[in-house]
Amino acid sequence: MSKIKFGTSGWRGIIAEDFTFENVRIVTQAIADYLKDTKESEKGVVVGYDSRFLGERFAREAVSILLGNGIKSYLTKGPTPTPVISLEILRRKAGGAINFTASHNPPEYNGLKFSSSWGGPALPQATREVEILANKMLEKGTAYCRVPLEEAIDNGLCEEIESHEFYMQALEEKIDMSSIRKAGLKIAADLLYGAGIGYLDKAFESAGCEIKVLHNRYDPWFGGKAPDPSEKNLAELAQVVKSGGYNLGLAVDGDADRFGVIDADGRYIEPNYIIALLLDYLVRVKGLRGGAARSIATTHLIDAVAEKHNINVYETPVGFKYIGELIKEDKIIIGGEESAGLSIKGHVPEKDGILACLLVAEMVAVEGKTIGGLLEDLYKSVGRFVSARENIEIDVSAMGNLSVKMKEPPTLFAGFAVNNMRTAEDGGIKIFLAGGSWLLMRGSGTEPLVRLYGEARSKENLERIMKAGRDFITG
């Protein structure tokens, strides 16, 4: 039996291989023990799930364990987006949440995201303790407490909760719905068979938009693809946008915490550019003040926009939990990651794909321009940045070899002088090159692969850097 391991966001495993009912019971018992130790258990726990295979069954099993430990559960009715679960923690003043989702991973995965009482993903100190407790149980034999769910419902220890209306109200406080309405935008949305169904589509309907919706029925097989709003997976949406004359194509992932954007001409816009554009919009047009946050893997275009507006940039390791903390502390206007996650000041300290899509629509409505047009304007004031990310299918343990291979910074990389080299908290290596380019190589904490990220001031230089990075990883 392999060990329980929490990665960048929760514990993920292949269903029936590692992600079994027995392991779910063990991990839930470990979380219950951790919550009892930290005195958060008295506040109750929100339990949710997305549209993955057996999600509701796993959630009900977790509720039975929590109840066996005398912990009250707030169980969501139906598949529920991760940001909605975050908002429910804050609304119920709960001790945390257990959310069954493997997010953007392929359909054979399920996962468990554990969130803290402040609404954000649990920090490494908490997940390490849960891991230790769970692995002890795995080694020594299980000792969980469990009561049948029906009994708990009868005792009032499990409350089924309806979140839709409350979340929609929270969105309406953050988004200028009337500008979206006035602009009469035509939107195409791809819900990728996930938990965003009934949320993203309904929000645009209530804003009075003409909306065409793709893949808006639950399918645990996600149409045979990972529910990841990547360029490849949004090819159908891009085609619909282009041929149907839509202003925007918008998408969310399986648990609706990531976003995907297609411009009016059918072009996929990398999340990096969206985060930088939104930062500029929130400061320049909405007059928000505060810092901005990005992960180590995210575009430095954000730094250039921040410099233009004279605001601070916080750089975090990969993982929205670190950005969530900055939102909680009210230090930033917006925080985002290249992996398509963002949230804003005053909203949940968790990434929210639905909010991101609505904000993009608001920006397009208010500015009266396409995303491509807005990006060209931004480049005129801060210069051009081009970035890329590739997934290289090598076992993550190969990262060990990478740090062995590159102990010392080379003098030249891809023909550019190396200015600096840093080892990231998760073992990744970031190399800063002359002329403002950089590259980062790191093992994913959600999938068995190595990620390569690069950024330059021209497409040609970016291609050179990416090729050198690829050769280095695979060589």
Ligand code: G16
């Ligand atoms: C998770 C985390 C994100 C992280 C992403 C990629 O996203 O919540 O903060 O950026 O994984 O992580 P990695 O590169 O380690 O695979 P999600 O949407 O899968 O929960």
